[in-house]
Amino acid sequence: MKVLVTGGAGFIGSHLVDRLIKEGHEVVVVDNLSTGKRRNINRDANFYKTDILSARLEKIFEKEKPRLVCHYAAQMDVRKSVDDPIFDAKSNILGLLNLLEASVKNGAQRIVFASSGGAVYGDEAPCPATEEASTHPVSPYGVSKLTSEHYLYYYHKNAGLEYATLRFANIYGPRQNPSGEAGVIAIFTKKLLDGVQPVINGNGMQTRDYVFVDDVVDANMAVINGNINDTFNVGTGRETSVNELFSALIEQTGSHTKPFHGMEKKGEQRRSCISAGKLNRMLGWEPRVFLKEGLMRTVQYMKGE
16 A cells, blocks of 8 residues: 655654555655654655645645555644744644645545644543543644644545544654654653753653553554544553653663753643553554663663664
C-alpha cells in the first residue's frame, strides 16, 4: 500500500516511516524540515520538501496517489501556541484542511491523525482520562487539535474519508529534538549530559503520562491494520511528576546536578494522564516499554551508544 506521511522527517513520523517500509509499504514523506531532520528520512522513502499549507501539496497527491495518509506535521509546542495562537491555527487547522482537500480530491481512502491526549482534555478531566471525558482545552494547541478531530469526522460523514484519531500522551524516545521548548525528557537529558542546569517550571508537581515512541508506532500499525473509524487514547495510564522525572534522569545520566525551579509557564496543565483501555479492548494494543527502560534507551541514544 502507498502511504503518505506528513512530518516524516520528524521525531515520531520518521519512526513510523521506518516501520511502514519494514513491513513492505511504499512510503511518501512530506516535510518542510522546519523541525524535522533530513538525516531521519528513510532512504527508501520518496521525499518532498514542502509545507502542508503549500499549494504544491495537491500536486504531490496527484502524482503519488496515496491510499493512506498519516498526518504528523504540526505546530506542537503548547507554549508557542499560547504566544501565537494565529500561527498555531494556521499550521494545525488550515494545514489539516489543505491535506484533507488534497486527500479527497485524489482518492486517498483513510487518514490516521496525531492528536493530543493531554491537551484536548484540559485540567477538568479525571486521571486517567478515557475518550469519553469532557474536552476543555486550556491552550490554543489543544483547541486546534480538538477542532481538527471535528473536521475529520465531518470529512468522514460528508466525503467518505475513513479515519483514526490517536490521542497521544507525552511521547519520548530517540530522535526527539532536545533544542526546542517541547519534549521535557529530551531537553533535560541533553542538558544533564552537557553539564547544563535544567529548569523545572514551577514546583515540579505537574504530572504527565510518558509513552515510548516504539509503542506509539505499534499503536499506529494497530489502527492501520484494524481499519476502524474511531478515536483512541495512546498512553500508559501512569502519572509521573516533573520532579520524579528529573530524579530518574539524574540516575540514568549519572549527573550530580541539583533540581532548580523557575517560573510556572502559562497554558501548562497541572495533571495529564490517559487510559488506553479502549485501544487494548478493540485492537489489543498495550504499552510494552515502561519509563525506566525507555529513559535508559533514550539516554543511550543521546550519548551516541
